[in-house]
Every structure is written in C-alpha cells, then in structure tokens.
Amino acid sequence: MGKVSIKDIRATYSKDKMVSERRNKVWLYYTGRLPSFYMTWLFLHLNISANQATYISLVIGFGSCIFLALGSYTLKLAGALLASLYLLLDCVDGNIARYTKSTSPFGKFIDASASYIISSFLFMSIGLGTFMNPNSSILLRHSESFFISFNKYIFLIVGFWSAFSYLLARLISLRYKTMIVSSSDNDSTKHLISNRFFQISSIVFRNIFGVSGFFVPLLLLAAVFRLLGFLALFYAVVNSIALIFIMVKTTLKMKSAID
Amino acid sequence: MDEQKLTLNKIRLSYARAKRDQDREDLWIYYVIRKISFYPTWLFLKIGISANQATFISIIVGVVGCSFLAFGNYATRIMGALLVNFWIVLDCVDGNIARYKETLGNYGEFIDALGGYLLNAILFLFVGIGVFNHPEPLFKFITRVFDGNLNEIILIILGAWASLVIILSRLIFHKFMNIFSQAQSVKVTSGVESEKGFSHILYLVVHNIVSLSGFLTPILLLAVIFRLLSMFVLLYALMNTVILIVTTHRIILKSRRVET
Numbered sequence: 001m002g003k004v005s006i007k008d009i010r011a012t013y014s015k016d017k018m019v020s021e022r023r024n025k026v027w028l029y030y031t032g033r034l035p036s037f038y039m040t041w042l043f044l045h046l047n048i049s050a051n052q053a054t055y056i057s058l059v060i061g062f063g064s065c066i067f068l069a070l071g072s073y074t075l076k077l078a079g080a081l082l083a084s085l086y087l088l089l090d091c092v093d094g095n096i097a098r099y100t101k102s103t104s105p106f107g108k109f110i111d112a113s114a115s116y117i118i119s120s121f122l123f124m125s126i127g128l129g130t131f132m133n134p135n136s137s138i139l140l141r142h143s144e145s146f147f148i149s150f151n152k153y154i155f156l157i158v159g160f161w162s163a164f165s166y167l168l169a170r171l172i173s174l175r176y177k178t179m180i181v182s183s184s185d186n187d188s189t190k191h192l193i194s195n196r197f198f199q200i201s202s203i204v205f206r207n208i209f210g211v212s213g214f215f216v217p218l219l220l221l222a223a224v225f226r227l228l229g230f231l232a233l234f235y236a237v238v239n240s241i242a243l244i245f246i247m248v249k250t251t252l253k254m255k256s257a258i259d
Numbered sequence: 260m261d262e263q264k265l266t267l268n269k270i271r272l273s274y275a276r277a278k279r280d281q282d283r284e285d286l287w288i289y290y291v292i293r294k295i296s297f298y299p300t301w302l303f304l305k306i307g308i309s310a311n312q313a314t315f316i317s318i319i320v321g322v323v324g325c326s327f328l329a330f331g332n333y334a335t336r337i338m339g340a341l342l343v344n345f346w347i348v349l350d351c352v353d354g355n356i357a358r359y360k361e362t363l364g365n366y367g368e369f370i371d372a373l374g375g376y377l378l379n380a381i382l383f384l385f386v387g388i389g390v391f392n393h394p395e396p397l398f399k400f401i402t403r404v405f406d407g408n409l410n411e412i413i414l415i416i417l418g419a420w421a422s423l424v425i426i427l428s429r430l431i432f433h434k435f436m437n438i439f440s441q442a443q444s445v446k447v448t449s450g451v452e453s454e455k456g457f458s459h460i461l462y463l464v465v466h467n468i469v470s471l472s473g474f475l476t477p478i479l480l481l482a483v484i485f486r487l488l489s490m491f492v493l494l495y496a497l498m499n500t501v502i503l504i505v506t507t508h509r510i511i512l513k514s515r516r517v518e519t
Contacts, residue, residue, distance in 0.1 A: 105438045106514045112438070113431045113507070120427060153412055160384065160419035167426040168380050171433065175372055178437045179365050247373065254366045 004044045004099075009037050012098040024206040027214050028087065036091035040099065043092055050097035054110050057089035061118030069125035073136055073226070076129060080223035084216045086118060116170060119211045120163040123235055126219070127159015130229035137229040155229050162236040166210070169243040176250040180257070209242045265304055270297050273359045284463060285472040288351065296351035303356060310357035310367050317349035318374040325378070328483075329385035332393060339389075340483040344476045346378065379471050380426050383495055386479075387418015390488045398489040414489055417496040424496075425469075428503040435510045439517055465505075469498050 013033070021029045043053055060082055067079030093111055097103040134140040134152040207213040215235070222231040274293070282289045303313055320342055327339025353371060357363045390398065391414045402409045467473035475495075482491035 105517075109435055109438050109514055110511070112434045116427060116430050116434070120423065124423070153415070156412065157388075157415060157419070160416075160423060164380055164384070164419070164423045164426055167423065167430055168376060171376055171426055171430045172373055174430065174433050174437060175376075176369065178433065178440075179369055181437075251370060251373070254369045257365065 004041055006037055006041055009040050009044075009095060009099050012095065013037075023203055025212050026207055027217055028091070028212055032084075032088055032091060036088050036095060039088060039092045040095040043096055044099065048096070050093045050100070050102055050107050051110060053089060053093035053096055054107070054114055057086055057093065058114045058118065060089060061086040061114070062121070065118070065121040065125040068122070068223075068228070069128040070132060071129065072133060076136070076228065077223045079125075079129075080216075080219045083122060083211070083219055087212060087216050090115060090212070115212075116167065120167050122211055122215075122219075123166055123232075123239070124159045124163040126222075126228050126235070127155045127157075127162070127232040130155040130232055131159070136226055138226045139229040139233075155232055158232050158236045162232065162239045165236070165239040165243040169209075169239065169246045172243075172250055173246050176254065179254070205242065205245070208238055265301065267297050267301055270300050270304070270355055270359050274355055278354065278358065284466065285470070286467050287474050287477065288347070288472050292348055293351055296348050296355055299348060300352045300355040300359070303352060304359065308356070310353045310360070310362055311370060313349060313353040313356055314367065314370045314374055317346055317353060318370075318377065320349055321346035321374065321378040322381070325381050325385040328382075329388040330392065331389065333486075336389060336483045336488075337480075340476075340480040343378075343382070344480055347471065347476050350375070350472075375471065376426070376429070379429075380422050382471075382479075383418045383421035383425070383492065383499075384415075385418070386488055387415045387421075387492050390414045390418075390492060395486040395489055397487060401489075414492055417492045421492065421496040421499045424499040424503045428499070428506045431503075431507055432510065435514060439514060465498070465502065469495070469502055 018029075021033070048056070064079045064082035064086055067075045067082060071079055090111070093107070097107050130137045130140065131152050137155075140152055140155075208215075218231060218234075219228075222228045274297075282293060308316070324339045324342025324346055327335045327342060329339075331339060350371070353367065357367050391411050394402075394411050394414075398411070398414070402411075468478075469475065479491065482488050
C-alpha cells in the first residue's frame with residue numbers, strides 16, 4: 001500500500017453521504033467526521049482492516065455499556081466518553097473499507113449488527129446504571145419533590161423498554177424496506193415525503209432516534225450532571241414514539257403501495 | 260364469492276395447496292392449531308371479515324392477552340394465557356382467509372409479520388412483570404433458599420432480557436437476508452435450516468420450543484396453571500440467549516461462505 005494521506009481518505013467520503021449526514025446526523029457531521037479521518041489514518045498505518053475495526057468498536061461499545069451500567073460517577077463519565085469513541089470507530093470501519101476498496105456485504109452486515117447490539121445495550125445500561133446506583137441519580141435522591149415518586153425499579157424497566165422499543169422499530173422498518181425493495185413498484189410510496197411538515201419532523205426524528213444522533217452529547221451531559229435516569233426516561237419516550245411512528249408509517253405506506 | 264358454497268373442506272383445500280409444506284416444521288401449528296383454525300376461518304368468512312381485519316383482531320387479542328398476564332391475578336392470568344393461545348389460532352386464520360379468497364399480498368404479509376414481532380417482543384417482558392407483581396410459591400421458596408439475597412426484580416430482568424434477545428436475533432437474521440439478497444442474486448434462505456442429520460433435529464427441537472409458532476403458547480398455559488411462570492421466564496431467557504448466539508454465529512459463518 002502506498003503512502004496514506006488524510007486527503008485521500010477524505011476523498012472517499014462521497015458527496016451523497018455528506019449531504020445525508022449533514023441533515024440526518026448533525027452532531028456526527030460537525031464533531032465526529034473530521035476526527036474519524038485521523039483515526040482512519042492511524043488504523044490504516046497499523047494495518048487494521050475494516051472488519052477488525054468493527055470488532056474493536058464492538059469491544060469499546062461493550063466497555064462503555066458495562067461502565068454505564070455498573071459504575072459510580074467517574075466510571076459512568078468514562079463510559080459516556082467511551083460511547084463517543086465507539087461512535088467515532090463506527091465511522092472509521094466504513095472509511096477504511098471505502099479507502100481500501102474492500103466494502104463487502106459481510107462488512108456491512110457485521111457493522112449493522114454491531115450497531116444494533118451496542119445501541120440497544122447502551123439504552124439498557126443507562127437505565128440499569130440508575131437502578132444499580134440510585135444515589136448517583138438526582139431524580140432518585142430528590143424523588144419526593146417530583147409529582148411522581150420515582151422508584152428505582154422503574155429505571156430498570158425503562159432501560160429495557162427503550163432498548164427493545166428501539167430494536168422493534170428497527171426490525172419493523174427493516175422488514176418494510178426488504179419488502180419494498182423486493183416488490184418493484186416503490187414509486188407510489190414517495191408522496192408522503194413531499195410534505196414539508198414530514199420533512200422537518202423526519203430530520204428531527206433521525207437526529208434524536210438511535211445512538212448516532214444527539215444521543216452521545218446528551219449522554220455526556222447527563223453523566224456530568226447526574227441526570228442519566230432522566231436520559232433513560234427521555235429515551236424510553238423517544239423510542240416508544242419512534243416505534244409507534246414507524247409502525248403507523250410503514251403500515252400506511254404498505255397499504256398505499258397496494259391501492 | 261358464492262356464500263352458499265362456503266365449506267370447511269374448501270378452506271382446507273385452499274390451505275393444502277399453498278401452505279402445507281411450509282408448516283411442517285412447526286409441529287404444534289401443523290398438527291393442532293391449523294386444524295382448529297379452519298372453524299374460526301369459516302365463521303369469519305361467513306361474517307365477511309377480511310384477512311387484514313382478522314390480522315388486526317389477532318393483534319388486539321394478543322396484546323390484551325399479554326396485558327392480562329402482566330397485570331392480573333391467577334384467574335386473569337389463565338385468561339391471558341388462553342387469549343395468547345387464541346392469538347396463535349387467529350394468526351393462522353388471516354392466512355387461511357387470504358388464501359381462500361385469493362387476496363394474498365405484501366400488505367397482508369407485512370402486518371401479519373408486524374403483529375408477530377410485537378407479540379414476540381412484549382410476551383416475555385409482560386410475563387416477567389406479572390410474576391414480579393404476584394410472586395409464585397415456588398419463587399418465594401427459592402428466595403428463602405437464597406436467604407433473601409434474591410429479589411423478585413430478577414424476574415423482570417429475565418423477562419425483559421428474553422424479549423430483547425429474541426428481537427435482536429430476529430433483527431440480525433433479517434439484516435443478513437436483506438444485505439445478502441440484495442448483494443447477490445442467489446436465493447438466501449434461512450440461515451439455519453437446509454441441513455440434515457443431528458444438527459437438523461436439534462434445530463427442529465429448539466425451533467419448536469422457542470418460536471411463537473412452536474410449543475411456546477401451550478407451555479405458557481401450563482406454566483400459568485401450575486404457577487411455574489418464574490421457571491418459564493428463566494427457561495426462555497436462557498433459550499433465547501442461546502438462540503441469539505447460535506444464529507449470529509451461524510449467519511457469520513454462512514455469510515463468509517457466500518462471500519468467498
């Protein structure tokens with residue numbers, strides 16, 4: 001392999017991908033993309049392949065989950081930082097694959113699977129962390145000053161709920177995409193997108209849903225200000241809304257594809 | 260459709276032509292549920308309920324059943340388990356109606372799948388919540404053995420874990436299908452079947468215990484009647500984890516093979 005330059009790595013980052021990322025993953029685009037090129041440069045020098053980078057990101061993601069679930073204040077902070085590192089590495093494997101022209105179905109598959117596993121485990125572990133260490137949560141320490149008295153068990157359920165409403169939403173939209181691709185007439189389903197309200201809400205939605213949007217900065221803030229319990233509640237609501245939204249949207253679109 | 264000629268035999272025939280071979284692996288469906296399902300199918304056709312309406316009815320029945328399991332006492336739990344068993348019958352009915360009236364389509368297939376995912380996802384969690392609310396004698400005994408170090412909360416964790424893991428393994432499986440059926444024009448079938456011998460038998464056994472179309476629903480009913488739901492939750496938390504690991508492992512091996 002010849003000399004690796006940052007410029008060459010950047011060149012592989014296509015315009016289409018950039019445009020979609022600037023809209024749908026604002027945080028990643030403005031803070032994560034640039035560091036990811038340097039990281040890619042480092043990994044290429046160390047001769048780490050794209051798939052190996054995915055495995056490394058998986059390990060780091062798991063580490064982040066364990067810290068968030070079992071740690072005290074400082075470890076949780078470290079967990080939140082590891083989560084941002086995970087997100088960075090999640091870009092790096094794609095960069096490496098594009099640079100070395102080794103994109104493959106297998107690579108795509110493990111990348112997607114790793115992100116399903118880590119995303120759901122992250123949601124689960126912020127709830128679990130509040131449950132395991134209730135003294136570190138502002139919501140639980142001052143629970144009598146809220147309208148609802150918070151019981152620590154609630155956070156456990158909340159964490160699990162947000163993890164699997166996330167996965168279920170993903171599963172349903174994946175099934176939908178598979179069916180739409182396999183049936184040829186997918187043009188008739190485009191009319192919903194033209195609505196301005198839908199456009200904006202879909203951009204907001206894509207930036208909040210999942211862990212590659214504003215989840216990571218919110219996680220850092222929550223870890224600093226001891227608000228991880230609040231974040232768990234927030235994401236339980238977000239993911240439930242996402243689940244209902246995706247269920248209704250895909251069902252309506254499926255129906256309109258037939259009529 | 261000529262209403263006068265609507266008979267059970269015709270419904271059976273429309274099933275036999277299209278679906279029979281696919282069902283063979285799901286023993287419980289094949290030998291019991293499908294046979295029962297012809298009667299409600301006949302009734303639904305008589306009343307004029309479409310296949311998609313039947314799917315929606317089945318989803319409501321299933322969700323109500325699961326809620327009974329989560330928030331009820333012994334009697335309502337039995338009701339809940341019966342409703343979940345009825346759900347699996349209705350899940351066959353919508354397909355029967357679609358085949359009989361020849362209205363099979365993507366939309367029907369999609370909402371049918373959606374209902375299945377939803378039920379699969381909430382069932383274990385709701386059972387876990389149910390046993391947390393009303394601990395059973397067996398579990399109380401076990402906690403006494405552990406000297407009070409074991410909390411009922413473990414039941415919610417196990418239930419939620421079982422739910423989470425089963426969706427995760429389905430998601431990974433579907434991603435595999437999605438990516439590889441687009442990348443290659445080869446027909447990618449399920450990652451686990453298509454093998455013979457011992458591993459195939461093992462697959463059949465596990466598949467029939469774990470999947471909702473297997474013996475899960477009758478096992479649930481028995482567990483409710485004999486107050487063994489905590490064991491039910493434990494069993495499925497373990498089984499589903501094994502399924503996740505085995506499916507992921509096999510799919511990774513298979514996708515490597517497809518690629519080279």
